[in-house]
Amino acid sequence: SLTSKPALSNEDIMRYSRQLLLPELGVQGQLNLSKTSVLIVGCGGLGCPLAQYLAAAGIGRLGLLDYDEVELSNLHRQVLHGEENQGQAKALSAAKAVKRYTKLHIMWNSASVQYVQFTRHLDFTDLIYDIVADCSDNVPTRYLVNDACVISGKPLVSASALRMEGQLTVYNYRGGPCYRCLYPVPPPPETVTNCSDGGVLGVVPGIMGCFQALEVLKIASGQGSSCGQQLVMFDAQDARFRSIKLRPKQPGCAVCGENPSVTQLVDYEAFCGSAATDKCRKLNL
Amino acid sequence: SLTSKPALSNEDIMRYSRQLLLPELGVQGQLNLSKTSVLIVGCGGLGCPLAQYLAAAGIGRLGLLDYDEVELSNLHRQVLHGEENQGQAKALSAAKAVKRYTKLHIMWNSASVQYVQFTRHLDFTDLIYDIVADCSDNVPTRYLVNDACVISGKPLVSASALRMEGQLTVYNYRGGPCYRCLYPVPPPPETVTNCSDGGVLGVVPGIMGCFQALEVLKIASGQGSSCGQQLVMFDAQDARFRSIKLRPKQPGCAVCGENPSVTQLVDYEAFCGSAATDKCRKLNL
């Protein structure tokens, strides 16, 4: 975790004054935010608004991770990228856009926004972060990120969106279940629909990414999230949210259970039988 | 309403491909978006994400209206504005930031993002817009925008946020109630808390502004909103949304009722006993 800022500067007090007024946050909460580092896995429809609001709220360090480049078809929902960024690495494009919100932080921590090159093997050095947000777009990455979080003991704020629906859960948090507790076996590749196949209304990941930002901020500030062992489902067509109580941590879970068989990262593309991208669905084995 | 684009260009098809795939939207829905103009009243915590997602989704014309200038204390939530915009008119700062998302549109409609100077008397010429979004921060403006929408027959997608809560309703829509049907009498000024007094967690208006964008897009595309005669309440602390059935349009309503006493805009600061700003709460009469 980052070195504590001893106190808020006068400029910080002005900048964050509207949230400092909140009894749920206050000066201590703001200092907690400035000490917290967050890794955002995926700089697409979810990662863009998430990065934007975390940076604006004063999170101490953001890691932005993506394997992909900006394409024209991203722009309707990935609001940190513009036409001029087409062909650029998404993580780099997002980092440049987000720096706008963090000028003050850069003064005391020159690494406050980091551009992390995706290697398809999330490195343990990436897990210097305190909280991880899964904003990825494919099944192998979701298992990879989950296992990395369980092994390194980090809470995972996970969201997803497709068509006009969204889902959100906080995994591996305060003794609650992990992603594998819920989904011990990956879905058959032919049952997985991604945004390239199924489409997505851009503002749906917008809402879900903002919701992720809220839960990250609640955890980082010390308030705590209310979404551990909960699934929040959003139906944009009916404008309806629903919260579901999930199963507890499973003693037989392969990664967080009592006798875990997964104690280091494995080959997730082989495990899932699909590639860690939303472009080409099936892996040719 | 704007002139119809005869068809989508190849570039449009690529850019909007992920939402064109949705049966709820499709090519006709996208063409409907490109024909629709939306007036955003208030370019703050709600208006910023709203403008961002409407522009990115391909809304034909956006009007951005605000009376205020960018301040340092806005930046934690008003994500279109940066440090470099301090002291600038918010509507202008927002218009410049949003142009990034609408380059293609500007090719066929040079006025696709308009910067509207706020005059404290919403002009009827502003109501060339098809849909109005209330993102304002004070009571007189909320009555003003409501009456203008009723008199000119436009749906009003209204949201608000304070501390860790948000509210959303679509007024004057498909025979449903207007703001005055619910609130015939303005609240006593001393009971009104604004973001300067009460504070606000930045991502709460972020979520509510995205939600407004969703409902605007559903109306503009032809799907229709499910939030007429409904109040959606969001409690960020419990991560809980709730939908409430509201009263129908009231026959005795002063503006939308059977014998309206308000048939043109009035002096809303006098009516509410407070100023149309969130800065100084009470009007000195």
Added chain:
Amino acid sequence: MAAPIAIHLEFGGGAELLFNGVKEHHVTLPSQSEPWDMKQLLVWIQRNLLKERPELFLQGDSVRPGILVLINDADWELMGELEYQLQDRDNVVFISTLHGG
């Protein structure tokens, strides 16, 4: 005599700040000769829960303008407002309208 009834009260949008910041209250309204209605509930709330500044919550015999009352997830205007007769286990919400943006 009407039997005592248990109701669930919720305050939101800032109205909870008049009740020590407590959003949810499980209360039991005592037995009385007639059934409890909303008008009597408001009086009971003022006497038993609302410790200070009643003018920020009440005006005359109703809630002040800008507070919306919901009975079992519906606007109280649909339920008879002040005349609504409370039932055991009813859920009554008082929500202050937000204006910030």
Added chain:
Amino acid sequence: MAAPIAIHLEFGGGAELLFNGVKEHHVTLPSQSEPWDMKQLLVWIQRNLLKERPELFLQGDSVRPGILVLINDADWELMGELEYQLQDRDNVVFISTLHGG
């Protein structure tokens, strides 16, 4: 004999696309000698509602990996999964996990 029971079925996350895009189904399970359980419900759904490609919904005698089952707003794992005995007016949701971002 157990009496017929009415239950509310919901499909989401894309699972509704296997049921002609219809998200909500009010169904009545006929009278039978033993009480209805989830295992029998899955067979009933396959025979009566699932018109094609059952492998996208079922695997063996349960739902396929990646579909979450909720009984009365709780994960079915908390309720006994396949052995859960259905009650009249139960609400059962089948939700396909989303992976897009």
